[in-house]
Every structure is written in C-alpha cells, then in structure tokens.
Amino acid sequence: MTRFKISCQNRGMDSNSYFKVRINTLMPGQPTTFDLHLKVADQVILYLRAGDRLDQEKIRALESRDSGHHFLVKEADRRSYKNYVHNQMISTNLNVREKAVVLRESSMTLVEELFENPDVNKALDASRPVIKDFVEFMKAEPEAMSHLISLSGHDFYTYNHSLDVSIYSLGLGESLALNKIELEELGIAALLHDIGKRHISLDILCKKGPLNDAEWSQMQKHPQYGLTILNDYQNVSDAVKAACFEHHESWVGNGYPQQISGQEIHPFARIVAITDTYDAMTTQRSYNVPLTPVDAVTTMKEKIAGRYDPDMLKAMYSVLFKLKGAA
Ligand SMILES: [Fe+2]
Numbered sequence: 001m002t003r004f005k006i007s008c009q010n011r012g013m014d015s016n017s018y019f020k021v022r023i024n025t026l027m028p029g030q031p032t033t034f035d036l037h038l039k040v041a042d043q044v045i046l047y048l049r050a051g052d053r054l055d056q057e058k059i060r061a062l063e064s065r066d067s068g069h070h071f072l073v074k075e076a077d078r079r080s081y082k083n084y085v086h087n088q089m090i091s092t093n094l095n096v097r098e099k100a101v102v103l104r105e106s107s108m109t110l111v112e113e114l115f116e117n118p119d120v121n122k123a124l125d126a127s128r129p130v131i132k133d134f135v136e137f138m139k140a141e142p143e144a145m146s147h148l149i150s151l152s153g154h155d156f157y158t159y160n161h162s163l164d165v166s167i168y169s170l171g172l173g174e175s176l177a178l179n180k181i182e183l184e185e186l187g188i189a190a191l192l193h194d195i196g197k198r199h200i201s202l203d204i205l206c207k208k209g210p211l212n213d214a215e216w217s218q219m220q221k222h223p224q225y226g227l228t229i230l231n232d233y234q235n236v237s238d239a240v241k242a243a244c245f246e247h248h249e250s251w252v253g254n255g256y257p258q259q260i261s262g263q264e265i266h267p268f269a270r271i272v273a274i275t276d277t278y279d280a281m282t283t284q285r286s287y288n289v290p291l292t293p294v295d296a297v298t299t300m301k302e303k304i305a306g307r308y309d310p311d312m313l314k315a316m317y318s319v320l321f322k323l324k325g326a327a
C-alpha cells in the first residue's frame with residue numbers, strides 16, 4: 001500500500017471549497033458519484049466526472065506522481081463522498097483489510113481538517129461520525145482492530161499520529177471493557193489530544209531532530225493551548241477536555257502541566273498517555289529507529305513504567321499480543 005506522507009509544508013495549501021480525498025479510498029472500476037479534481041501547478045483541474053470510472057492503470061499513474069496522493073472534491077459533494085465510503089464499508093465485495101484501508105484513509109482527510117481548518121467547530125462536528133464508524137467497524141468485525149493497527153503510521157506527522165492514537169485508544173478502551181458510548185467519547189478525545197499543536201509553530205513541529213530547551217518549553221504548552229481551544233466549544237465533554245489537558249501527566253506525578261498523579265488523572269488521559277507514547281516509539285521519525293510493538297510496550301513497562309497506570313499498561317500488552325506479527 002502506498003503510504004501517504006503529509007508534508008509539513010502543506011498546511012493551508014488547498015482552498016476551502018475543496019476537501020482532499022485519498023486515491024486508495026476509491027474503488028477501481030466503480031463509477032464515482034462526485035467529480036474528482038487535481039491540483040496542477042496551482043490550478044485545480046477537473047480530472048474525472050461523476051459517473052466515470054477510475055481504472056487501475058490511472059490509479060497507478062497518479063500514485064507515481066508527486067501530487068498523486070489525493071484528489072480534490074468540492075465541498076458540495078462531501079455527503080456524496082461519505083455515502084460512497086459508507087457503501088464500501090457495508091459492501092460484501094471488500095474484505096476486512098480493504099475496509100480498514102478505506103476507513104483509515106478516508107478519515108485522514110478529516111484529521112487534516114482538524115489541524116488546518118480555521119473552523120474548529122465544523123471539524124469537531126465531523127469527528128463524531130468518523131469515530132462512530134470506527135467503533136461500529138470494530139464491533140462488526142472481530143479482526144478490524146488488528147488490521148487497523150497494522151496499517152497505522154510509520155511516518156510521524158501530527159495528522160497520522162492523532163488518528164493512530166485514536167485507533168490504539170479504541171483498542172485499549174475495548175480491552176478495558178468500555179461501553180460503546182464511552183468508546184466513542186474516548187475516540188474523539190484521542191483524536192483531539194494534540195489539537196493545541198495548532199498554536200505551535202511549524203518550525204518546532206516539523207523540526208528534524210530533538211528540540212532545544214526553548215522549543216521544548218513551547219511544545220509543552222500544547223495541552224494548555226488545546227484546553228483553551230476546546231473550552232470555546234459547548235459540545236465538547238469534560239472527558240475530552242481532560243484527555244487533551246492531562247495526557248502528558250505522569251502516574252507518579254512528574255508530568256506536565258499540573259503534576260497531578262495516579263487516579264487524579266482522568267482515565268481517558270491515562271489511556272492516551274499510553275497510546276501516545278506507544279505511537280511515538282513505534283513510528284519512524286527523522287532521528288529515531290522505530291521499535292517493534294512488543295519492544296515498545298516492554299520499554300514502557302520496564303524503563304518508564306512509573307509514568308503509566310499499571311493496569312492499563314498490562315491491558316495494552318494484551319491488545320498488542322492479539323495482533324498478528326506484532327513481535
Ligand atoms: Fe501531546
């Protein structure tokens with residue numbers, strides 16, 4: 001599968017009247033129900049009309065181009081695209097892995113919007129149905145989580161990171177016996193945990209290599225920035241805000257920003273603390289070698305165990321051992 005890289009330089013590139021659609025959410029040979037556009041030399045051109053088919057050859061040709069990772073679809077066709085994705089999710093022609101690809105890739109565009117769109121409210125409203133889709137997929141297909149996790153990113157970008165932390169958190173939440181409503185709330189909390197990074201400069205976010213002290217202290221403000229952003233919206237629950245504000249707290253009390261400890265830390269924040277670190281450890285960044293899933297959890301258990309809720313860390317271990325080829 002082609003892995004999509006979201007360039008740090010791409011923020012805000014596309015006009016608000018279009019949204020991005022990843023090529024591998026489109027089924028070759030099937031007519032689309034919306035026009036597909038491409039951005040070429042800063043011009044948006046119509047590539048395929050609604051009702052036409054995208055064949056495998058065209059897909060391959062597009063994927064070999066730099067701009068070939070996504071199409072642009074008009075905002076007015078958003079519902080139509082969502083229905084198209086939904087139909088694939090309930091189709092009997094796709095296997096679980098193919099559905100996992102469609103769901104993850106189609107959700108990436110939403111996560112990009114969470115970080116790029118100035119209208120946070122719109123992005124927040126859009127996040128709930130996406131998380132519901134993930135929870136439903138998990139409930140319908142016992143293998144769903146294992147496929148979703150195996151597709152999760154090896155390139156570290158904030159967008160991939162947020163979606164992957166959300167997916168891992170749903171897996172961990174399920175093993176902690178959270179109910180469907182709690183899982184949906186947890187999924188949103190995890191998706192938004194780093195939303196405060198909207199206020200961190202791209203120079204810091206995209207820096208290749210470790211941060212210096214000044215940059216690090218800027219970076220450590222993102223939980224506070226996130227809470228400030230979320231406080232402006234009425235439909236955000238306290239649990240979601242807590243996960244955002246407390247996900248860098250540590251079980252033994254030496255985290256940030258409040259240095260609270262143990263049960264004082266909201267359970268969602270304790271879950272995200274684990275899945276967040278796990279994702280960072282297993283993801284390729286410019287200056288690190290990613291650990292295998294089992295090595296990452298073992299490191300968390302043996303070297304930095306004091307940071308995490310021990311029962312939750314044990315549960316994370318069991319989630320990952322369920323995965324094929326995790327070791
Ligand atoms: Fe964070």
Ligand SMILES: [Fe+2]
Binds near residue numbers: 161193
């Ligand atoms: Fe994070």
